[in-house]
Amino acid sequence: MTQAQNTNHTEKLVKNSEFKERGPIGEVFRRLSKRVTAMMGLVIVVLFFISALLAPHLAPHDPYEHSLAHKLATPSWDYPLGRDELGRCILSRIIYGARISLLIGLIVISIGIFIGVPIGVVSAYYGGKVDFIVQRFVDTMLAFPGILLALLLIAILGVGLHNVMIAVGISTIPIYARLARSSVLAMKARQFVEAARSIGASNLRIILQHLIPNSLSPIIVQSTLHMATAILWAAGLGFLGLGVSPPTAEWGAMLNGGRLYIRVAYHVATFPGLMIFITVLGFNLLGDGLRDALDPRLKT
């Protein structure tokens, strides 16, 4: 018995015994909860959703009510995170800001998935010329490193929240296309696709019923991690003054406003940034946990 066989055997034992008891969803949850960090991520993400959905009920003050007399006021009982350069309640603005970040995240991911995944699936499924052309297109888009493609798109579309979402969304398309392509390629050779084809299933049917559902788990993981990136990038664009127009409460724009006062009032820039950091960390923790839970290969 070699070690590899031994671990295989062990893995089989592990899998069998657990699947019998809990079923696949229970199994995912068990592995997820085994990692405390992943649970922490889940808690952060849930809090983020709650804050976004229930903002009007949670915010102690009106996020747009300003008072120049109290501008840059330091944290107090009434204003736990202090007031910004126009005397607005930073806590309330942060809570409302979650709505915009959530909206941006969801729209960006949707653009990426609904355009990127079909492109990748079609490219991999048909192969040949289609694949070649699509892949060169994807290569070209990926040749704009990091946030550059989004910046370029904003240069075309113009400044504004909608355009930020579209720009960041479009720049994630090639990533999803790549991901979907590679998981379909891996799947294409597998037997159930052959089987489906041999019983005369149409291409569309094979794609919709077999390929997409089966390449779902890497896409779920990627989407969770991408929520993090989307929020980061959108906040970055907001920080550059390319996003929302004032006075909308958006984390990146808040930071940009506070940046000028960093010497006299640290809290104005610190707390919105901390919020971005915690939220992004939450999605990253959850994404990492999901990857470990959904991908038995990486289990240690």
Added chain:
Amino acid sequence: MTGQYIIRRLLIMIPVLFGISLIIFTIVRVIPGDPAVVLAGPHATKDVVDQVRVQLGLDQHPVKQYLLFIGNIFKGDLGASNRTGLPVTKEIMARLPYTLLLALASILVATVFGVTAGIIAGVKQNSKFDYLSMLIALFGLSMPVFWLGLMLMLLFSIKLGWFPSVGAESFKHLVLPAITLGANSTAIIARMTRSSMLEVIRLDYIRTARAKGLSEKVVISRHALKNALIPVVTVIGLQTGTLLGGAVLTEIVFAWPGIGRLLVEAILSRDYPVVQGVVLVVATMFIFVNLIVDILYSYLDPRIRYH
């Protein structure tokens, strides 16, 4: 044989370069309005607009326009900024060295810290160091660059006064921006190195090396490291490119006079010739960085060199 491999890589670059030039060429032509007006800028006189129209052949067939566009690129002529009136090439050349310096310093920081932490974490899996460094890496991954920059500035220049907060006059000015920009990449490189190390260390040939009686140090440094670093090199290359793009935010925070800041200024003032130029330069540099990575890759992995 290595030569053939490089040539093949160069050939693959051609369609991508073509694609980039096409995208950039298309930008000003999809923006609503007369491209000549767009390129000449919002404050240009009618004479200037007409001059731009003739210069770029904007009244001619699109294919001819594109050929002219490419021809100009090869001549090093990227047009003139409509804010300053200076040639775009000149504007970029004045700023590019700062961005390159910053990106290089950052990738150096990221490689040194990322690879070292990744190796130790991988070799000592599940140790305290492993948990701690991976937690820090996750923090680094989640940190908004611009916020990290502000916080470092708050602590090290405003409170402690160790480093200057803005500008680019001396080596001291480089420290905080380089750490800020490199933080994200450090995290990515550390995580990649660790997982690559963990994967390699389980492989058969590591067992063979141990069975030979080699010390753990030699097993790691001679047998595991080179294999584990192969995928890491790719990540470092990709990160170098990302840094060129990511420099935008850091440059704004620290008032660093690089091309990232130039780009943002250009976007905000609708200075399209400069936007075109900066994007073209950064994307092209990114592609060349990838080429260098591929060549390095073939040096590290003999299987690629010979096949």
Added chain:
Amino acid sequence: MNCPYGVRRESQKNMSLLQVRDLKTYFYTDAGVIKAVDRVSYDLKEGETLGLVGESGCGKSVGALSILRLIPNPPGKIVGGEAIFEGKDLLRISEDEIRQIRGNRIAMIFQEPMTSLNPVLTIGLQIAEALELHRGFDKKGARGEVARLLRMVGIPDAERRINDYPHQFSGGMCQRVMIAMGLSCNPKLLIADEPTTAVDVTIQAQLLEVIKELTSRLGTAVILITHNLGVVARHVNRMAVMYAGRMVEVGPSVEVYAHPRHPYTIGLLASVPRLDQPRKERLVPIDGQPPDLIHLPPGCPFLPRCSRRMERCSVEGPELREVGRDHMVSCWADID
């Protein structure tokens, strides 16, 4: 005849080189403890060839790797027993001492020749490493020795191939490189873990010939791990059969082959096509599933598949007992 050499060789042969006693190696997994090797004992004399046989998962590789302490920990752990080699207990000496023995006094070759060699280092370097470490060669001297070793294992054009990488060799050639590496320091013991399983059938015999010829020339003892009884019959002096981490039968291979005493050994032999006997109607496979090492039944582990079970078997597991000259079996039934 009064031949001093003959006498010496005879006395050498009777000296025990390796004594394994009650070796236990367990794997600690989420699902439970896997007793991969459980109270295994055997002796190996100088220059002798021992075949370690059993189906995959029976613990034969783990048992061999345990001797050199190459079990990945976690999840594996050697939890008991001793392995006396040249007067030292390999399981208790320091990490430095065991490294002195690995590759030097005891060498090992593995199942997958292609993946057992480092893809980014030249084969010359990989062989030279052991020479520099254990035999005090410098870089230059090692090169000549490497060429000699490669020629010895039958690699054509040896000098030129020193700088080649593993992927430039076929599987069979890679295994020859592994053999050269294994024998480079004239070890007293070579552990060959299914050395021919991953290569072409036609190459298998050649490789085994190379191992047999070189080890007998160098006086190296061999532990040959295999699930192929045909291999055992031709190449080993003694064989040890393992089942579910335990030793079920040990003895001279001729004896075990002719008079197997354990129902499992009998089953194994019946499931092998034999050329030396009239063709039977069909091969007889062993009934039942391979054992679940986490949930072993009390008593004899082979019980669920055994055709000769008795009441006693489910209560207490049998220990090895002598049934013939040098022939031991762990079974309650008296089978002749």
